[in-house]
Structures are given as C-alpha cells and as structure tokens.
Amino acid sequence: MDVKTPPHGGHEASDVNVRSVSRFTIGLTLVTIFVLGLMWLVMDFFLGREAARSPKPAPMIAADPLKEPPEPRLQTKPALDLQKVREDEEALLHQYGWVDPDKGIVRIPVERAMELVAKEGLPVRPGGGK
Numbered sequence: 112m113d114v115k116t117p118p119h120g121g122h123e124a125s126d127v128n129v130r131s132v133s134r135f136t137i138g139l140t141l142v143t144i145f146v147l148g149l150m151w152l153v154m155d156f157f158l159g160r161e162a163a164r165s166p167k168p169a170p171m172i173a174a175d176p177l178k179e180p181p182e183p184r185l186q187t188k189p190a191l192d193l194q195k196v197r198e199d200e201e202a203l204l205h206q207y208g209w210v211d212p213d214k215g216i217v218r219i220p221v222e223r224a225m226e227l228v229a230k231e232g233l234p235v236r237p238g239g240g241k
Contacts, residue, residue, distance in 0.1 A: 168176075186192055203218065210216040219227075 167173075171178075205220045205222075206218075207220065208218045210218050
C-alpha cells in the first residue's frame with residue numbers, strides 16, 4: 112500500500128471543512144442554551160402552579176414552624192419507631208415462642224418451618240381430598 116504525501120506538505124486541507132464544523136458547534140451551543148432556558152421557564156411555571164395548589168399552612172404553624180405540637184405527641188421519632196417495629200418482627204420470625212399456651216400452639220422460626228415442610232411436606236386436612 113503506497114501512501115502519498117500531499118504535494119505541499121503538512122496536512123490535508125480537503126478533509127475537514129472548518130467553517131461547517133464551526134457553524135455546527137455554534138448552532139449546537141445556541142440550541143443547548145435555548146433548551147436549558149426553556150427548561151428553566153417550564154420548571155418555574157410548574158413550581159408556581161404547585162405553590163398555588165398547595166394548601167396554606169395553619170396560622171400557628173406559619174408563625175413558628177419549629178415549635179413542637181402540644182401534648183400528646185404520638186410519635187416523636189418515627190424513624191426509630193419504625194426500626195423498633197422491624198426489629199420486633201424479625202425477632203418473631205427467627206425465634207421460638209408461644210402463640211396460645213392453653214391450646215398448645217407454638218411459633219417456630221421460619222428456617223425451621225421451611226426445613227420441616229421440605230422434609231415432611233404440607234399437612235393435609237382430613238376429608239380435604241376428593
């Protein structure tokens with residue numbers, strides 16, 4: 112393969128039209144700025160519309176938004192309350208315990224229940240099959 116060098120040396124002047132590339136870049140920049148401005152106006156419109164639709168806060172809340180509500184406060188730390196509920200539920204799922212001691216009903220961990228079902232199968236009610 113014979114590669115010819117240009118007769119005048121240097122680079123190929125016919126490969127890239129610098130004027131067209133420059134115009135495209137300027138046009139792309141202008142379109143990008145226009146779209147960003149349009150997005151800003153649309154978001155401003157939506158924020159204004161949402162603010163108009165939102166109910167106004169009660170006068171006491173508007174006067175001092177950091178003041179706590181009067182007693183009784185039912186949930187002072189909801190995140191910690193939710194974490195405690197989930198920990199209690201996990202404990203119920205993973206330990207033995209009585210459901211009804213008078214009737215002899217117990218609770219077993221989920222893993223053990225799955226082992227028993229895999230080993231023995233599900234219980235069948237008498238007269239349930241046809």
